[in-house]
Every structure is written in structure tokens, then in C-alpha cells.
Amino acid sequence: MTGTAATRVVVVGAGMAATRLVEELVVRGATSVLAVTVLGDEPVAPYNRILLSAVLEGAHRPDALTLRSPQWYADHGVTLRTGARVLGIDRERRDVMLVDGTLIEYDVLVLATGSIPSLPPIRGLVRLDGSLHEAVHAFRSLADCERLVAALPGSGRAVVVGGGLLGLQVARALGVRGIATEIVEGAEHLLHQQITTAAGRILARDLRRLDVAVYTGARAVRLVDGPALRLDNGYTLDTDLVVLTAGGRPSTALARGAGLEVRRGIVVDDRLASVTDPDVFALGDCAEHDRRTTGFVPPAWEQAGVLARVLCGEPATYDGSRVVARLRATDLDVAVLGDAARELAAGGEVVEVANPIVGSHRRLVVRDGRIVAATLVGDLSRVGLITQHFDRRTVLGPDEPGRLLMPERTGGGVDSAVALLPDDAEVCACAGVTAGRIRGCSSLEQVRDTTRATTGCGGCAGTVRRLLDSAGGPALATKGRL
Structure with missing residues (x-):
């Protein structure tokens, strides 16, 4: 698929994975030989969903979340259609039908439909x-976020159903807004799919210190007028708002309707092609590779880079190894690398350092001398170096994993530690950007445009600004400020 002017690439979905794919194609000059059409069902330009909690918190304006403007797409020869909901796919005729009856033909189809x-x-x-009860709010889209912001009382109470990454982000944002917030999580601890029970207890303690109540091992069973939410442990929580963040699944209805193989997600091979049809690809939350789906930005962006190379006729395969997640919430620090349960089952060994008094829990899973998984709660001072070793599969000495879990000891504080970061230390886990690449930029705006750092979870923004400060003065870091 080296592409000619007649090769029509239709991308269904305009989220973060799809946007990254188009960016990768633009960088390679492929949009001059591929006719790329992006179909987004929302009425706005593609935006960063990870930062919706920052809009809820009041730290970002909605327009600051835009990834690429419609004009950017036009300038690079890409057709962007917003408000374009796809009704169905006909693989024999090789076209997609929109709900308004419009037919769009394709030679290559990319499904980036995300999750629902x-x-x-x-x-x-x-x-x-x-319809949903008027006190109940989903938190998936920009429209959901704006409705929730409009419904916020000047003061009041909110219950967040779900103690995953999104639930914690929403709860913390509501707390910053002055809303008395409670989290209800059916599992025995928060982030139960990512961290251990001990780390979950530390995280719950941190939230309580921030005036967010936590109920774990309890399920909400009924919403009654008042409104109030009844739990299966007998408690009833009076509330003004209920925000649903628990539960989600890959959006696969279009793929199923088109006869593609679907299990939990759209089943793809190492080229991210459907195992049913080699001219249909999938990436991001909707794709299932090696029996795994991911809901994180870094693997989706990695997939986008692989697929861009495939569409350009370059040799490329996806191995599914880079699972990296960061919690984006004020005063809460969590990073997750790899699949700890899977690696432990394969013979991995645990190296762990915890200090519940200060609220930190750091855990590595090491196999054959390599870091194959990690969870860090409360102290991310070494996350860049740990991620670097994780990505490079560095073989470490017997004492090195333990030393990596000890906090940084620097006499000059955080800024000095950042200034001392080696050029090859990873700063942005989402985009895989090193300190050296950041130092090579003249402004935050250039960082965003050329490396995509700060445009994922946003967790690296402070470090990026300090790197720019140390490289060229405060003016560089403030130009293009988020």
C-alpha cells in the first residue's frame, strides 16, 4: 500500500489515535499520495479526551483541548468531516454509509472508533x-463535560461511580471545584486493575487527605429521589450529582455489522490489519491485539506510528509491549507500566519500596534482569528513568532495581533534578519524548507541534516547562503556555 493519488484511506473516528495516525502520515509526506478522509461523529474538531478533567476542574478552557484545527487538516490535504456518524460498512462495495445517506468509498479503511x-x-x-435521571451524568465527551460543568452547584455533593483512572480524575476535579465528593468502587481497592491492594490503600488515604471520601468493596444499587444513592452495604449517600465513570468497552458495532472478527475488540494482527480483511485496520481502544485491548494513550499512539509506516509501505509490526498509563489529577501521582499480573505469571519477581506515612508505593516486576512492569504511587521522581529502562529492556544489575525505587537525592530541589536529566531520559511517556528533544525546542508551542509532548495525559507539562527554562530562560517556557 505505498499509495497513489487514487488510494482512498477512510478513517472512522477522530479521537486521539486517529489524530496521531494523520500526524504520522503528514510527517512522512504520505498525504500527497493518499487521499485521506477522517470521519468524526462529534460536531467539533478532534480534541484531547484525557484533559477533559482539566476542563471540569477549571484549569483548561475547552478550546485548549483541540489537537488539530480543521484548517490544519485542510492545509495538509486531509478531508476532515465532523458530525459525520457512520451507519454501516459494506466491505464488498468498499464504502461506508453515513446516517444522512452519504456514501464514502475507500480502498483502505481504518477503524478508530474508541470505546463506549x-x-x-x-x-x-x-x-x-x-433518558438519564437529571442528576446523572456520563463523562465521556466534551459535550458531557460541558453539561456537567453547567450543572455544578456553587457548593454541594457529588458521587463518582467508579474508582478507575477516569473516576479519580473526575473526583479530584470536583473536589478542586469545592464540591464534596465521594467515590464508590465495587472492587476491594482503587485502580484495582492497575495497582496492588497496598498501593490502593495509600491512594485512598491520599484522597481522604484531599477531602474525597472513598467507599471500596461497595456497589451502588439504586438511585432514589432526593436524590440519593443506595449502596449494597446499607449506606445511602445524599448527593446533588452522580457521575458515571465505571465500565466501558471497545466500540465494535460497526465492525460486527461488517462481518469482521470481534472478540472483546476488533481482532487485528501484528500489522494492525483485521484478521478477516487485510484492507481494514483498527487501532486504539477498539482494537484487540494478542488477546488484549488497551484504554491508554501511549499504546494507541504507538499503534498509530506502526500503522502509518504500514500504509506507507514500510516494514513495521506492533508487539503490544508498551503499556504506559499516567493519572492526570491535581495532587495525585500514579504511573503504571506494563501488565504486572501477566509478567508475574511468566516468572517475574517483585522489587518493592513503600512508605505509607508519606503516601508512596513503588513496585517493579523484574524478569531476566529487565523491568517488565511497574506501578508508582505518590513518588514519580524516577519515572522517566524507569520508563527508559522499561522501553529499552535494559538488563540491570542485581542492585539496580532497588536503587531505582529510592527517591532522588538532590541538593537543589525539583528544578535542579530536572536540569540534571540526561538527554536520553524519557520525559513524555505518552509520546516517548526524551529530555534531549525537549531541550532542542525553543518554546512550548514548538514542543507540542514537533514532539506532541504535553498533548497526551498532560502529566509531563511541568517537567517540560522546567527543561525549557533550564535550556533557554523563562521566556521560552511561557511562550505557548498551556
């Missing part, structure tokens, strides 16, 4: 007419 929230089994959430 699922309603938890709570009685009273849905009215008889099928």
Missing part, C-alpha cells in the same frame, strides 16, 4: 422514556 461507556446496573438511573 456502559451503564452500571443501578436502578433509577434511566427514566421510563429512556
Whole structure:
């Protein structure tokens, strides 16, 4: 698929994975020989969903989340259609049909449909007419976020259903807004899919210190007028708002309707092609590779880079190894690398350092001398170096994993530690950007445009600014400020 002017590439979905794919194609000059059309079902330009909690918190304006403007797409010869919901795919005719009846033909189809929230089994959430109770809010899209912001009382109470990454981000944002917030999580501890019970207890303690109440091992079962949320442990939580962040699944309805193989996600091979049709690809949250789906930005962006090379006729394969997640929430620090449960089952050994008093828990899974998984709660001072070793599969000496878990000892504080970062230390886990690449930029605006650092979870923004300060003065870091 080296592409000619007649090769039509249609991308269904305009989220972060799709945007990254288009950026990668633009960098390679492929949009001059590929006719690329991007179909987004929302009425706005592609935006950063990870930073929706920052809009809820009041730290970002909605327009600051835009990844690429419609004009950018036009300038690079890419057709962007917003408000374009796809009704179905006809693989024999090789076209997609929009809900308005428009047919768009393709030679190559890319499904980047993301994931969709699922309603938890709570009685009273849905009215008889099928609408959500007026106190209940989903938190998936920019429109959801704006509706929630508009509904926020000057003061009041909110219950967040779900103690995953999104739930913690939303709860912390509501707390910053002055809303008394409670989290309800059915599992025995927060972030139960990513961290251990001990780390979950530390995280819950940190939240309580920030005036966010946490109920774990409890499920919400009924919403009653008041409103109030009843739990299966007998508690009833009075509230003004209920925000649903628990439960989600890959969006695969279009793929199923087109006869593609779907398990949890759209099943793809190492080229990210559907195992059913070699001219249909999938990436991001909707794709299932090696029996795994991911809901994180870094693997989706890695997939986008691989697929761009495939579409340009370059040799490239995806091995699914780079699972990296960061919690983006004020005063909460969590990073997760790899799949700890999977690596432990394969013979990995645990190196762990915890200090519940200061709220830190750091854990590595090491196999054959290599870091194959890690969870860091409360102290991310070494996350760049740990991620670098994780990505490079560095073989470490017997004492090195333990030393990596000890906090940085620098006499000059955080800024001095950042200034001393080696050029090859990873700063942005989402985009895989090193300190050296940041130092090579003259402004935050250039960093965003050329490396995409700070445009994922946003967790690296402070470090990026300090690197720019140390490289060329404060003016560089403030230009193009987020």
C-alpha cells in the first residue's frame, strides 16, 4: 500500500489515535499520495479526551483541548468531516454509509472508533422514556463535560461511580471545584486493575487527605429521589450529582455489522490489519491485539506510528509491549507500566519500596534482569528513568532495581533534578519524548507541534516547562503556555 493519488484511506473516528495516525502520515509526506478522509461523529474538531478533567476542574478552557484545527487538516490535504456518524460498512462495495445517506468509498479503511461507556446496573438511573435521571451524568465527551460543568452547584455533593483512572480524575476535579465528593468502587481497592491492594490503600488515604471520601468493596444499587444513592452495604449517600465513570468497552458495532472478527475488540494482527480483511485496520481502544485491548494513550499512539509506516509501505509490526498509563489529577501521582499480573505469571519477581506515612508505593516486576512492569504511587521522581529502562529492556544489575525505587537525592530541589536529566531520559511517556528533544525546542508551542509532548495525559507539562527554562530562560517556557 505505498499509495497513489487514487488510494482512498477512510478513517472512522477522530479521537486521539486517529489524530496521531494523520500526524504520522503528514510527517512522512504520505498525504500527497493518499487521499485521506477522517470521519468524526462529534460536531467539533478532534480534541484531547484525557484533559477533559482539566476542563471540569477549571484549569483548561475547552478550546485548549483541540489537537488539530480543521484548517490544519485542510492545509495538509486531509478531508476532515465532523458530525459525520457512520451507519454501516459494506466491505464488498468498499464504502461506508453515513446516517444522512452519504456514501464514502475507500480502498483502505481504518477503524478508530474508541470505546463506549456502559451503564452500571443501578436502578433509577434511566427514566421510563429512556433518558438519564437529571442528576446523572456520563463523562465521556466534551459535550458531557460541558453539561456537567453547567450543572455544578456553587457548593454541594457529588458521587463518582467508579474508582478507575477516569473516576479519580473526575473526583479530584470536583473536589478542586469545592464540591464534596465521594467515590464508590465495587472492587476491594482503587485502580484495582492497575495497582496492588497496598498501593490502593495509600491512594485512598491520599484522597481522604484531599477531602474525597472513598467507599471500596461497595456497589451502588439504586438511585432514589432526593436524590440519593443506595449502596449494597446499607449506606445511602445524599448527593446533588452522580457521575458515571465505571465500565466501558471497545466500540465494535460497526465492525460486527461488517462481518469482521470481534472478540472483546476488533481482532487485528501484528500489522494492525483485521484478521478477516487485510484492507481494514483498527487501532486504539477498539482494537484487540494478542488477546488484549488497551484504554491508554501511549499504546494507541504507538499503534498509530506502526500503522502509518504500514500504509506507507514500510516494514513495521506492533508487539503490544508498551503499556504506559499516567493519572492526570491535581495532587495525585500514579504511573503504571506494563501488565504486572501477566509478567508475574511468566516468572517475574517483585522489587518493592513503600512508605505509607508519606503516601508512596513503588513496585517493579523484574524478569531476566529487565523491568517488565511497574506501578508508582505518590513518588514519580524516577519515572522517566524507569520508563527508559522499561522501553529499552535494559538488563540491570542485581542492585539496580532497588536503587531505582529510592527517591532522588538532590541538593537543589525539583528544578535542579530536572536540569540534571540526561538527554536520553524519557520525559513524555505518552509520546516517548526524551529530555534531549525537549531541550532542542525553543518554546512550548514548538514542543507540542514537533514532539506532541504535553498533548497526551498532560502529566509531563511541568517537567517540560522546567527543561525549557533550564535550556533557554523563562521566556521560552511561557511562550505557548498551556
